Amino acid sequence: MILTVDCGNTNIVMTLFSEDGGAVLASWRLRTLPLADADRLAHSVTEQIAGLENTSALQQVVVATVVPGAAASLHEMALLLTQKPPMMLSDPDISLPLEIDVLSPHEVGEDRLVNVAGLDADTSLPCLIIDFGTATTIDLVRASETATGLPIYAGGIITPGVHRSVEALVAAAAKLEPIEIAEFDSTLPVLGRNTDEAMKSGILWGYVCLINGLIDKLEVSQGIRCDAVATGGLAPVFAPHIPKITKIDSHLTNRGLYHIYRQNR
Numbered sequence: 001m002i003l004t005v006d007c008g009n010t011n012i013v014m015t016l017f018s019e020d021g022g023a024v025l026a027s028w029r030l031r032t033l034p035l036a037d038a039d040r041l042a043h044s045v046t047e048q049i050a051g052l053e054n055t056s057a058l059q060q061v062v063v064a065t066v067v068p069g070a071a072a073s074l075h076e077m078a079l080l081l082t083q084k085p086p087m088m089l090s091d092p093d094i095s096l097p098l099e100i101d102v103l104s105p106h107e108v109g110e111d112r113l114v115n116v117a118g119l120d121a122d123t124s125l126p127c128l129i130i131d132f133g134t135a136t137t138i139d140l141v142r143a144s145e146t147a148t149g150l151p152i153y154a155g156g157i158i159t160p161g162v163h164r165s166v167e168a169l170v171a172a173a174a175k176l177e178p179i180e181i182a183e184f185d186s187t188l189p190v191l192g193r194n195t196d197e198a199m200k201s202g203i204l205w206g207y208v209c210l211i212n213g214l215i216d217k218l219e220v221s222q223g224i225r226c227d228a229v230a231t232g233g234l235a236p237v238f239a240p241h242i243p244k245i246t247k248i249d250s251h252l253t254n255r256g257l258y259h260i261y262r263q264n265r
Contacts, residue, residue: 001058004257004264007065009134015254038076061086062257099152116153126224132232150180151173183237208241215244
């Protein structure tokens with residue numbers, strides 16, 4: 001088995017894959033902060049493995065993190081689980097199954113590049129990847145322009161994430177109470193008749209309009225028409241209201257880590 005670890009600012013998503021077939025065996029989330037120590041992280045993995053049937057030994061841990069302070073604990077966790085260091089995306093010797101065409105490649109978050117690696121081979125390009133995480137990102141992937149045939153990460157857009165926007169609003173407005181972000185009713189009125197409705201409208205329709213508007217502007221500016229793949233914990237909340245999103249792929253990032261493992265093993 002292969003353990004992939006996507007460590008974001010809010011959650012650590014761990015997914016176990018079969019080594020050769022790439023089937024998802026188990027997937028779960030842990031809060032990033034406060035960061036659990038290596039022993040507890042390793043225990044969460046062994047618990048998941050214990051609940052599986054007919055499994056092979058854990059062969060490798062593959063890690064992408066946008067939280068530098070988490071790298072040491074994840075590295076130690078891998079040593080506890082496999083007695084060898086993890087494959088870290090930050091390693092300059094790691095080969096990625098994509099090309100990067102931006103002004104500052106070193107500034108691109110590992111998770112955004114891994115998302116490109118996770119796209120299905122039959123994904124029509126160009127396409128957009130919309131990741132509803134701590135930040136909401138929209139990234140453009142173009143078809144290869146060289147003999148490599150590799151997809152091209154062409155840049156993207158970063159906006160404040162939904163949870164962080166709501167937290168900032170509640171913190172700044174004394175009379176507003178925290179509100180749960182859930183799969184809102186599609187008949188939710190745009191015009192709120194009370195505070196609860198007004199906040200839900202701002203969350204749902206505000207972000208739907210934001211994403212739809214950015215997609216429209218991006219397509220016009222780039223002279224393209226394309227569909228989008230959505231991922232991230234809040235994708236199911238917003239994707240049904242964004243016509244360009246044709247697929248929700250909850251395993252996109254971790255599958256990208258698995259593909260990178262296969263290329264570099």
